[in-house]
Amino acid sequence: MATAILLVDDEAALREPLGDYLRRQGFAVTEAASAAEARAHLAASHVDLVLLDIMMPGEDGLSLGRHLAETKRVPVVFLTARGEATDRIVGLEIGGDDYVVKPFDPRELVARIRSVLRRAGRAAPERAQSVIYEFEGWRLDPLKRRLLDSAGAVVAISSAEFRLLMAFLDHPRQVLDRDRLLDMVQGREAHLFDRAVDNQISRLRRKIEVDSRNPQLIQTVWGGGYMLAAEVRKIASQG
């Protein structure tokens, strides 16, 4: 059975060609021109994933997304016209699984949809953890993807580095080999080779090690892989 996608966008000029494109890619697409239409469809039929435009007259995408996050466990990918991060962060914080910025490459959109569906299929409720990880004075807020150093300064990390760090934080003091890390970071269909992991590790070290040439936090284990040598504490985040 084809994956059921609900496409919500008030602009017919975009909604119709995008719907056609996704149908050609093998998805069963239902189009909705407003949040109200979308709610009606969601109540009546099964939906595997919602593509949701943020800027809509009437109830906007953020509001509908919040509603979906609270009531149904339907993955949401936001479509946003604004590239500014306020929207991105808000989208993810209120339970969006991913987003694309208009105008987007439709192939990239399909890749994101597949990736989100795969994560949802694994049924790991890994999103929306309202905890903060603390290790060696560092603090990571997984919801906001924000890493703060011991002085409270924001330390920028890419999404690959974020997923890598999350893998270590969920398995502290365990040796993780490259395959395992690749699997956790990139997903199963990763077409990246081993060096990509080493590359990401060295980027991460450059940001969080005192001396990246003599790493103490993320240690290289001979013949095995990498290990986070730190105590990790999870504390409830306020808010």
Next chain:
Amino acid sequence: MLAIAVALLIAQGFSALLIWHEVHQRHIAALVNGAAMRVTMAVDPAAPPPPPPPADAPDHGHGDGHHEWRGPPPASGDDTLRLPRTVRLHVDAASPEQPGDGPLNEIEVAFRDALVAQGEAPGNVIAVARDAANDPLVRPLLPELRVRYRLGPSQPLPVLVLTAAQQADGRWMTVRSFMPANENVVVFRLLRQTLLTYLVLVVAVGLILRRMTRPLRALTARLDAFAASPGLAGQLAPQGPADMRQLIIAHNAMEARLSALLDEKDVMLGAIGHDLKTPLAALRVRIEAVDNDAERQRMATTIEEITRTLDDILSLARVGRPDDPIEATEMSALVADVIGEFEDLGEDVVLGDTARMVAPVRALWLRRALRNLVSNALRYGQRARVALVREGACAVLVVEDDGPGIPPAELQRMMEPFTRLDPSRNTGTGGAGLGLTLARAIADQHGGMLVLTNRQVDGRVVGLTARLSVPLAK
């Protein structure tokens, strides 16, 4: 404020000096008139008594053998001490001047004038000051005087003044009197009054000034705040004198108009962004139907360029009114992150030395500035070398390329919108020429600056260096 205080002090001091001078003159006049009258009376007892001088009542007769005091002792600190009559007027055969006397020219002149005014034709006239303890006539009376005037043994007596006029027969008529003792008291009183008036004036003027300057200062602070981030939050309430209130009300109205204009601009830009990006997104989806891969790729690139230019224009329009907060940000991680994006795209970007440093920045904007500088370096200079260094209180992002540089005359112009070096303005090299303008505007937004310099080796330009500095956390 200080200038006004000083001016007040000078004015008060001047007026005190004038008052003191007048009092001094009156004292001298009293002394001299009294002395002149005694001399006149002694010489010509039939003469009608002249109008009484202000300080001292005239006494008739002299030398009757015993000391006679008139009137109650004066209150302390008040009028001149009086001498017994016997001593007041004395007739000497020779000039009463003795060594140690100090001449009093001012009194001497006044004394002569007073005698002339009373119809005398004075011969020699002298006026001297003498320590009472050195006077042969007064010295024996000193203990008595001290008792009468309740002066302690240590308290000084006032200076004794001898005014003498030589008569036609060669004898000297000498009048002894004490210098008005309370001249110091007068000075002291004057000083106290002056100071008191001064303090009252300064406090009053200060209060008035503060009432005017406090709203002015608040308005200045408000202007600075509004210039930094235009918005209606924190508007001043009208306060102070009527004129100040008017000014603040007018200023608030202007702020409101400016804010409304800026809001309108933001709404318009948002609408443009949304209304252009949605059809662009539709177009981007539709070109997937084009079978020719090369053709489709070119279309996609064009759409990306339009999008990038649109983003640059929108950013440039918003750079003065950012709505994201300033956060303490570790700069080397930010630089590494942006460079990582370019590396992932396979661009020739080298990340050189970076040191950890924290600066209060809007990370999104700074990323954009750095991205623009690196893109420029890649576009015109084939490769980019990026470093982060600390210079004084600034974090400096250094982006070097190996391109042809920019002619010195063009360096400044490059920062202006829509300026690119290739005159054809074809988009073969990409971009609308907003990259540097935006980078500079972002540097401004952070209170930093962007400086472009040509790197030279042996007088030959080997590349361009862009240095974007932002202030570090204090």
